[in-house]
Every structure is written in structure tokens, then in C-alpha cells.
Amino acid sequence: SKLDAEKFVGRVNLKECFQSANLIHSSDPDFQILEDGSVYTTNAVLSSEERSFSILLSNTENQEEKKILVLLQHQTKVLKKRHSKEKVLRRAKRRWAPIPCSMQENSLGPFPLFLQQIQSDTAQNYTIFYSIRGPGVDREPKNLFYVERDTGNLFCTRPVDREEYESFELIAFATTPDGYTPELPLPLVIRIEDENDNYPIFTEKTYVFTISENCRVGSTVGQVCATDKDEPDTMHTRLKYSIIEQLPAYPTLFSMHPTTGVITTSSSQLDRELIDKYQLKIKVQDMDGQYFGLQTTSICIINIDDVNDNLPTFTRTSYVTSVEENTVDVEILRVTVEDKDLMNTANWRANYTILKGNENENFKIVTDPKTNEGILCVVKPLNYEERKQVDLQIVVVNEAPYSKEGSLRSTMSTATVTVNVKNQDEGPECSPRVQTIQTKENVPVGTEIQGYKAYDPETRSSSGIRYKKLSDPKEWVRINENTGSITIFRNLDREAEMIRGGIYNITILASDKDGRSCTGTLGIILQDVNDNGPSIPKHTVVICKTVLSPSADIVAIDPDEPINGPPFDFRLENIPDSDIERTWRLTKINDTAARLFYEKDLPFGTYRISVRVADRHGRSLITPLKVLLCDCVTENDCTLRTDARTGGGDVRLGKWAILAILLGIALLFCILFTLVCGGTGAAKQPKVFPDDLAQQNLIVSNTEAPGDDKICSTDGFTTHTVGSSAQGVCGTMGSGVKNGGQESIEMVKGGHQTLESCRGTGHHHTLDSCRGGHVEVDTCRYTYSEWHNFTQPRLGEKVQLCNQDDKHKHAQDYVLTYNYEGKGSVAGSIGCCSERQEEDGLEFLDHLEPKFRTLAEACIKR
Template sequence: MDGRRVCVLMVLWAMTHLSCPGLGLRALRRTTGGRRAGLTGQDANGVPLRRSKRGWMWNQFFLLEEYTGTDMQYVGKLHSDSDRGDGSVKYVLTGDGAGTLFKIDEKSGDIHATKRLDREEKAYYILHAKAVNRFTNEALEGESEFIIKIHDINDNEPRFTKDPYMARVPEMSDIGTSVIQVTATDADDATYGNSARVVYSILEGQPYFSVDPETGLIKTALGSMDREVKENYQVVIQAKDMAGQMGGLSGTTTVSITLSDVNDNPPRFTKTLYEFRVPESNEVGSAVGVIRAMDADIGQNAEMDYRIIGSDGPGMFDIMTNKSTQDGIIVLRKPLDFERKRQYSLRVQVENVHINPRFYSMGPFRDEATIKIVVEDVDEPPVFEHGSYVMKAKEDAARNTVIGSVSASDPDDKNSLVRYSIDRRTDMDRVFNVHAGNGSVFILRELDREENAWHNISVIATEFNNPRQISRVPVYISVLDVNDNAPTFATNYETFVCENAKANQRIQTISATDPDEPLVGHRFYFSLAQDAAGKANFSVRDNKDNTAWILTRRNSYNSLQKSIYHVPVVISDGEFPMQSSTNTLTIRVCTCDREGNMKLCNAEALTARAGLSTGALVAILLCVIILLVIVVLFAALRRQRKKEPLIISKEDVRDNVVSYNDEGGGEEDTQAFDIGTLRNPEAIEESKQRRDIVPETFYPPVRRPVLPPTRDNNGDVRDFINQRLQDNDSDPTAPPYDSLATYAYEGNGSVAESLSSLESVTTEGDQDYNYLSEWGPRFKKLADMYGGDDSDRDS
């Protein structure tokens, strides 16, 4: 048994055997003086005092935890005054752990612990004891409660709440800056001794950090810690109980401390002079070069801002900061020209965006560098003197007239010759051309301002030595107006005059139009043609406001004598050279009432009165014709879609007089008509009854005289056919209604004799073919309609 446990046992022995109130084993015995109760006197009030029996009085038992002996650990002894030592008293123990952790000797009352106890698991046990008669099981004493308390020993080391701890502290922090607080706990009893009193100390991490021994607060111990030198630190903290005395238990934890960055470093260029070469053909907005400054800081502390603080080409360049890489990008802002300036020098400065005032004393947080930009020569296309050209040409200008010129030159030092040409994609009609050597633009065709007032073309300039170097310039050509069009009526006038009109009566107001556009505006002059002035029925009065009145020159007009008058009106403009034209005004004579309202006029006048012009009438007529054509085509299509005819070919029509589309009765159906009767109209028709139906009544056949068609009478094959159709419709014995009847007529003869072309070839002499003009088309039409052949035409 080690010294620590010996000390504890000695303390427990002293507490048990010394005469401390409530701690001796004797205090566990019954303290009554006897079993009888009697009067012992009276109190102040005269009430007799009676001695009563006192019950069990129990105190605490103390038991050392973590007992390591081989025998059961003795706890204490129970004893009752009723116990005479004859074995009649039985001691009974109940409560926490009774019978398992704690056992009692029924005869002697000795209590022992059967197992090793841990105070951190359970600090005390509450039990109940009583004494009973072993034979009768009667209670000799009332049940009483007592406590077995476990005495603590230092058997638990301190434990930290985390392992490892993570912490951050800004670099260059002052000494004593708090970093993090660590905490360790001890499971031993903090109210008894120093077993749970913890003291903190630092094992690793000095001299950079320190720890408060009582609170566990870690602080910085060095004020010059630089993140750029060392960023991460591992600190080991120890917690020891027994107030840190020898023999105490301890535990450790690791604290990982990272220095966070502060802006304590300025940006620095890697070079003091940068040089870039750029072709003069670079476009505006393109990057010329990239520069970079280094900053030992990170994050926003390393964000930089570049700017140009000096340049021998103001406005030529600009510098921008790439936010992701913190590079400085030099951008071209104006076009470069090798021939004008071949080199530029820039002074550039870089500075941190976020500056920490705490570190101003360390110096300026900026840096400067020089940039040299060399412009390289590039073979450039010709350059026109102007970005665009505007030229003017009169519309009556002659061909090959020069209307202007363009000029371009080679901007390179070699100064190559330039050739000019027209971009034919902008002048597909080949109206203009340009002189290849001097750039003079001239006309190839006559111009017409009324057709096209502006022409937009492009002229191409090409280097003679390098045809791939070309440039274009737009040329806008305005066609100037020339008075080359005569004025005409502003519209197509439809005018009428009443028969009862009076002299000098206005019947129409006319105006004029002219496609020319004079600078001062139009001025038209109206007059009556000289050749009609002597015999004119109407006069023209110029109103001097570009309008004129048509006036009557007599009192009455007669539509029966003359219904239409044509008045020639001369219209001229006031420009130079003066242009004039004669326009005819048509005036119709109409019957009017007293108020001058038209009552009766010819169709054309009515149309005019209704407000319809000749063009409108033509349009309406065309629409009607188109509608008729559509109707005819629609009807033709409907005929083509009809059911297939019963008789397929001409041969069927000739060989079969009657054709059914259903199952017939055989040969009996062919008796519906007498073929001989059809071919010989003079044959007597016999009355035959239809076999497919039973007529309700019989109607006697009607016989009508039939005359063959000849040139001498008015008979016609058409009359013959119509008569047959009427007879067939009125005859109840006629074939069914879905049958087709074909009539072939054989005439008695023809004055033309034979129509055969063979006979006409072999016959000598001239032959009269006049009959063809009358009967030929008719027989052809009948043959096509009713299935006739050449033999029928001969008939």
C-alpha cells in the first residue's frame, strides 16, 4: 500500500476512534437507558414528566474508494440493546447495494463492502437497518436509515474539453494579446482536498505564447511575430491537479495557433524598367503589355491599384488592374502611328487598396516603375484625306463630266502609289467611274433626278506595290434638278356640263403637278390652246395660284347635237427653260334640274358622276372576269369528279343502245328500244310496254313528223334529237331513268355527196366545199357529243 493510501487510512482511523461527536461506532448503538417508562418528576406547570423509550440514532459510515485489499473492506457494526448474545436477534440490512455491495452478519451486525467502490461513479449509499427476533420475526427495533459515504482519493487526472484547439491571432500583435482559453476538468471531489484543483502550464510554444495557470487563457508573449516568416504554431498546454504539487495527476492538449495576415508589407515591382513592342496596327482597346508587382501579404491586404503618373503621350495609354491576378494591364486608347511617333515612355505607380494606418511608420505602401513602349512599323492600307465625300451633278450633265475627286495616300515611309476604282457592288448600273490615277469621279450615263435623286457609291484605293492593301471611302452624289419635265393635270378629271348651263358658269377647277422641284417652288400658267380659241365652247381662267377654272362660253348645250367636248388646256411652268404641255379635258353634256344637279346622262357621265374613274371601271371589269373564270374552272373540276359514266367508250355507245349499272335481266333488257326505229325515223313506232315496271295507265304513242336536215329546209339534227328526248320523257314505256339512250340519224342524202377526203383527192377539177361552213361544225359537234363516226358525217 503506497504512502498516499496509508495517509488516508490513518485519517479514517482517527475519525472513527477519537471521541468526536457522532463519529464513533458507539454512536451507532441504541442509547436508551432501559425499557420501562416511569414518572421522573414534574415540569414547571406541574405536568408529570414521563420517561419514553428512545429509538435508533444512526450516523454516517465512511468508506475509502478504490480499496485494493484482498479481504472484504470492513464498514462498521450494528448493535441493539435487545441483543443478549444468545443469538435470538437477527440484523437485517436493506437499501442501496444491500446484499450485493454491502453484506451484514445477521448475528454480529458487522457490515462489509464486497466490491471495490468508485466515488466518481456513486458518492454515497442510503441503507436501512432493523433488528428482529430470529424465531418470531418480530421487529425488536424500528427501521432506521443510515448513510455510507465514499471518501474520495485522487484517482482521476484532469481532462481538456477539446483536443486539439484551433485559434487565430493577427500577426505583429502586441504582447499579452489574448489568443484562446483552454479548460480542463477533474472528476475528483472538488470539495475535499486538492484532488480536483487544476493548475495550467505551457510545455511547448515558448517564448511566443504564455498561459495563465489559474484560468488557462493563452496570450502572446512576443510582439514581433511575422506571418510572412512563420504562420503556424503548435502550443502544448498541461493541466495538473493537487494544485500542481508533486504526486498530482496531469493531462495535456495541443493548441494550433495561426497568425492571420495584416497589411504590413507594401507592393514592390519586380523590375524598375519594363519594355514592350507593339505593332502600329493594334486596335484601340487592345492590351499592349502586362506588369506585375509582388506583395507578401495575402487576401485583400494584397489588392493593388495601378495608375499612370507620367507619360510623353498623354491619353495614348491607360492601365487597368486584373482583380483576380492583381496584374496591371496596359491598354491602348488612341491609334498608333509609326511614322508619327515610334516610342513612348510611361511612369507607373502601384499602391495597396487597403492600407493599415498602424504600419505607416514602416514607410510608403507604394512603388514606381518605368515602362517603355516601342511602336513597330506595319504595311498599312492607303488612307483617304476625308472619311467620306459629297459630290453634286446636274441631271442634264453630259457623259464623262467630272463631278469631283477623291484622294488617298500610303501612310508608310515607302509611300507606294495608289490606284482608284469603283466598288461595283455599290454601282451595279455602272453610272459612275473614277480615274485610276488621280481619283477624278465622272459620269458614264445620263442622270435623272426624278428617277434617283441620290447615288451612294464606294471608291476603292489600292496600293500599287501591294494590291492586298486596300481601303474604301463612301461617296454621296446628289443629282441637281433641271427643269426637264412639263407640268400635267394633277388628276384625271371627269367633268360634265348641264344642258341648261349659263354663260361664264364655272364647271371645273383644275390644278397641275410637275416632278421637277424648283428652289422657289412651282408656278403654273393655264391657258386655252390657240388652235381651239376661235371655236371654243369653253374658256380657261388662270387664278394665278396654280389653279384654273373651266367656264362655259354660251347659255345652253344640247346632248343630242353633241354629247362630248374636248377642251385642250395648255399648262406651262415658270422655270428656265420653260416647259409646257397640252392636256385634254373631256366634258360631257348631261340633263340637269334647275339647281344644276345631273338627272340624265350617258353611261360614262353617270360613272363619272358616281365618282368612278375609267381606271376604276377597268379594275372592276377585270375582277368580274376573274370571278367568271374561277366559276368555270370550279364547274369543270366538279364534272371531272363525277361518277364514271355507264358507257366507257364510243364503241359501247354504238353497240349497246341501253346500258344499266345494275344486274339486268339478260337479253330481254335489249328489247327496251327498237334499234331499227332509232336509225330510221320514218319507220312506224310500235307501242311497247316496259318490262321493268308496270305502268298504271297506257298512253298511246304520239307520232310526230320528222324531217331530215337539208340545206333547203329549216330542219336540223338538233330538232330531231329534241323531239326524241321529248317523246322518251313522255312515254311511260321508256327505259329506266338511269339508262343512256343514244340516237344516230342516217339522212337521205347530202348535196355535198361524200365527205371523204380520199374521194376529194382523186376527183378531178374543183370541188365545192361551201357546205362545210354550215354543216361541218354541226356534224363534228354532234359526233363528239353522241358518239358518231365518219360514216355519220357522210350522212
């Protein structure tokens, strides 16, 4: 009825039930199952009744499961003694527990070496056989350990290396001869005790470090490292580093930290220019550096890095050289320096500078990258007559900055260079290169004046120099070959073309007897005389008659100097048998402009007048003017209309003006096309225009011709007949031309006449051909809403008729093709059936030229 914890209960044969099971567990947590089928209690169990639980066997690979039912019953009779191993006795004391066990690595034996004895207290009641499993027994390294079956003595068969196997975890079993295990398996750990049998080893055979010269004491050079395979955190692996030897040996410059292996400088006397490399022999020893510890050595090479601690110095402090005058881009001297720093580095390469004596920038000094020499060159020609000797002071420094503290200028090396300038037989010198003389523009032909002068730079004389004219754009002068003076050959004109600022330039060539030459420019400053009267550059003036104060401004100019120019006097030049003075009037605005008025009412047209303008000295000039009297707002408006009507002048239209013309033409074609289609549809069902249609088709145009006669019918529509003189209040519809003759277009109330009467046989006309007169805007027009309400339904009917013919096919002239006018047109698409539903998009009409304002007004909904 009571079972203690970890009590052996019994054993079941699992292999007969499920041989391939790899997962075994009990359904009752109070019992556990071992792999051999032994059943043990996990906790103390008290039970007065029978108890049952299941052993679950499963194979996780194929998901197969089996179950064994175990029934525990109370013992009702005493078992007979069959064998000593079958005796059921209660244990009083247990000795089956893990026993510490270890062995020394690399043991010398004798083998087999006894380690310890394992024993179970169940041996008092049973015959117990002992066995072990695990690494070193049935797993690699196999057969290293074994146990005597009857005594439990554990033996080792050969030496073991701890660096290969630190320990062995075995499992010991105690079983009865019939296979029962009265004890739980015993974990048995055999630890291999370390022996100092491994030398410490440096991670590298040779260490290479670099340190800058002149570094401070304690600067880190580098760190070395060693490893030991013996057991960590023991004396066998406690390492100590040291420096055995330094080459060169003197002075001692480096030290090593015994624990970390960090190498540092112990002196600041590192000088690359003396010794650029040191070699250290280093040692590492275990057992914390004790004499019996194992040790290893290695080599450490320390390279000394260069710094700019040495300034370049000139090998000589003074130099003397020479150069011919007027020579350029020539090498005249090479200077050398010494530098102890590392060659071909920034610490060694020299930079030369001319400190004094090169104020005129005649010299330049550069460095030869191969030899580090300074090359002194002449880059600007010298003049012997100005300076016969030049003294230069040059200085040299390195590319890299100087590393030592203190004033660099006080330690820089300098040298002096004396440059002697050699004299050279030179040709004439044109100095200054540009010379000027003054003369009046009306000087008589043949007058001789001073010319260009060149001289010999050595003698400062002009004798023996010959002059020749190279350039004389207008051939106005001639030059004296010996003296350089010039003679006026043609009349000089200050106001002529190519004269800028009143100066006329000619080019002179001066040469000596040896053919050496120079070139100069002679500028003739032309003094102004009053030889030009003021004139009016604009010969056509426009007066817009419709403005508040109709007038035109006239501006005169005078090519002479201001002293011979304004103020101007404007006067009308009277023509015999004319009333110009009574018709026109001039008033002065300022010194250069006047305003033209007309005294009496004049009809629109072109008038000719002449204006005399005189300068302050009375020199005058008559300018004929053409005056256009127009019905306009701006001068440009009148000019465009006049040119278009007369066919004269160049009419330049902008892109919006062209677009407006195309829009107007397309609109007229659409109206005509709609009316024509309406006439075609009349074959089936006659369509006529109602009486109230004609007045809304008004086209406003300006004209300067006398207006046509007008007739206003009683119903408000105009009936116009060529030659009639009836009075009316409405504008004419115009006259049409048919077959070379004249015909009138009459719209009679209730009639059936359409625009077909405007078209001659075999000819095609637009509405322009049916319009011949002046149409005025009057009170007889209908409102826009009445016109819109009438035309919309009728236009839809006519378009539908145009869409199909008698056979319900598209009419031949229905599809209208338009040329592509470019991308982004603000006017949108244009077609005979198009209708703008809103006012937006017509802002471009505000920027059209004045000529198209009437067309723009006709296109905007009122």
C-alpha cells in the same frame, strides 16, 4: 383506546391472500401497510369503539384486485407471557433513525471494513434480527456490504471507486424471529468520500488556432479545456492552466488565463513574413495548481494568418521596348514585381494600371495569373508618322486592400515604360475614308469632275496610286485610273430611286505598285434643278353630295427641292366641247393644296377632269383625275360602295364587317326557312299570311338606278307589277325571277299566296332573289310591338311543324350546322329560332364600316 403515531399494530399475511399483488394500500389514512404485511399507525389514533378498515391488494398488469378486512378490538384480558419477543412494552426512547455513514474510496482495509452499527431500541423488549437490502447487497455491486444479524454491525468487503459509485442507498430492517417488524424500514445512505486519484485531461491532444498577423494586444487566439473525474466543486477538480513553453521562444507573444484557459496575444509583433507558426506546450493541474496536484500537458499550434501588409514593388523602375506600327494584339513587354505576402492569395496577386501615356487607348496591361507578371499589349495600332515614341507610367497594387493606415498612392510602386514605334512600309491611306463632291443633276454627259484622292502616309503624296471603281449602283460615272477623277457617263437624276438626301455614293479602291490598297467612299452631292413639275398622287377623288359643303381636297407634290417647289398654282385643264369650267371650280387652300367644288347640281356618278399644277417657277404638269360624286357621309363609304357595285378595286372587309354579312345572310335564311316550313305544314292545316304582314318585311337598299313603280293598296299593302305605272305611297316589295322570266309578287287581303311563288322548280332562292327593286321606308309600316306580337306565336307554330314530319320524326332540314367562327364572338350564336331578348351585346355594330349601317339598323329593335 389510544395508539401513538408510527405505532406497530400487527401483521397480516398478504402472500396467502394475493401473491402477485404489486400495489398495496389501506382504505383508512390513519393506518399504513408495508410489503411484509406490517400495519403501522400514521397518526395518533383515539378510539373507544371497535375500528375496522380494509387492505386493498391489486395487480396493475391484469387489473385483478383483492381485499382483506382488518378489525381492531379493545384488549379485554392480559396476555400471558409466552416469550420475550412477545412482551408488549411501551417504549420510552427511540434510537432507530438514519445514521450518517461514509467510507473512503480506494480504501486499503483491512477488509471486511467496519463502517457502523445500526440498532433499534425495540431490542430492549424483543429479540431483534437486523438485515439490509439495496445496491451493494442484493443488487450490483452485490455482496459489497453486509450486516451482522444479531449485533447490527455494518461491514464493507472491498475497496470502492467513487467515480463509479458516488453513494449507496440501503434499507435496514429490524424484525423479530417470528417475522414481525416492530420498526419502520430504515433508509441508510453510505457516501463514498472522494480521493484525488484522477488526473485532469485536456479535451484534445493537439489544439490548432489561427490568428492574423499585426493584431492588437489582447486579441483572443483560442480557448483550451480540461476535465477531471474527481468530485466537482472540490480541490480535486479545481484546475489551473498555464503555458510551459513557446517555440520559437523569443519574443514571448502569448499568455493564458489560469482559470478559463483562454489564450490571448501579449504583443503586437506577430509577423507572418518572419514566423508563420508558433507551438505552445500547455499544462493543466488540479488542487488549484499546488505542487502536489495532478497535472497533464498538451500541445497548442498557432498559425499566423496573412494580411496585406506588404505592397508589391517593381523589380525595375524603368523599361524600354519597341513595336512596329499598324500591329495590334501583340505582347511587347513583361514586368515583374515582388511581394512578401502569402503567394497565390489576394494579398499577393497584383493589379497593374497604366497611369499616364495611354490617352489614345493603344495599350492594355493584364496580370499573368501564374507568374504575377504584368503583360503589356498593343490593342490599337500605332502610327509612326504621328508618334515615334510613347512614354507610359504604370502602377501596381494588390487585389486585397492595403491593411496599414496612410495614403495608398504615396506608397504605391510605379515604373516607366518607353515604347519605340518602328516604321513600316505602308500602302496608300484613304483618309478621310468618306469624301464628297458637288455637281448639278443636269450636268452634261461626258463632264469630268474631281474625284477621290488617296495618299502615301510616308510621302504625303498621291503619285503612283491607282484607282478602281468597286461599286456604282446605277453606272452613272467612270473613274480615271491614274488621277481618281470621275466622268459623267449617264444623266444624273437627283429624284431617282436609291438616292437618299440627294447624295449618290460610289466605292473606290486605291492601290499602290506593291498591291497594298485601301477602300473609300465618294459621295456625289447632286444639286437640284427644276426638272420636275408638281403632280397629284391621288388620281381619284370623292365628293360626298349629301354633306353640308360638298367638296374634295386635292394635294400636289414636287420631288424637287423646296426652292423649286411650292407655292403651287392649280388650274382646270379645259377640254374642247366640254363645260368643265362652268361645272367645276378650284379654290386654293394653301401652297400645296386646293379644293374642288361643282358649280351646278350633278347626278351621282363618275366624272373625268384634268388639273394643271405649276410650281413657283412655272414648270407645270397635267394630272387627270377621276371624280366620284356619291351619296355618302365619308369618302371611305363611297369608295367601298362603288367598288362593290362596279367590281373594281380591292374591297377589304374587317372581321366585324364579315360577321355582319354572315348575320344578315343567316337572318334571311331563317325567314325563308320559316316561311317554307309553314308551307309544308299547310298539307295538314293550311296556313296563310294575314293581311298585315307584308309591310313589316321591308328591306332597305341603296341604288343609283331609277326607282320602280309603286302601288299602294287600299289596305296599306303594296302590290307591285312589272311595267305598271300606278301611283302609291308605299315602297315596292321587289320583283322576282322565275325560270328565266319575270314575275310579280302580289299580296292580296285574304289571299293564300306565300313565298313559295318566289322559288322556281328545281331552284333554291333566298330573299335576295325575290328582291329586285328599291324599297323605301314610309309611313305605311306597323310599329315594332305590333309586328312582334304577331310573329312570335306564329313563328313558334312554324318551328314546331318544322320539328316533326308526318311520322313525328325530325325533319331533314331542321338541324342547321354552322361552322366554328372562333372563340369569343361578341355576336353570340345565330340560328333560325334565335331571338335576342335584350339590346346588350350589339355595341360592335357601332364600329362597322359605313357600307353595313343599313344592315345594322335593320338588326336593332326599334
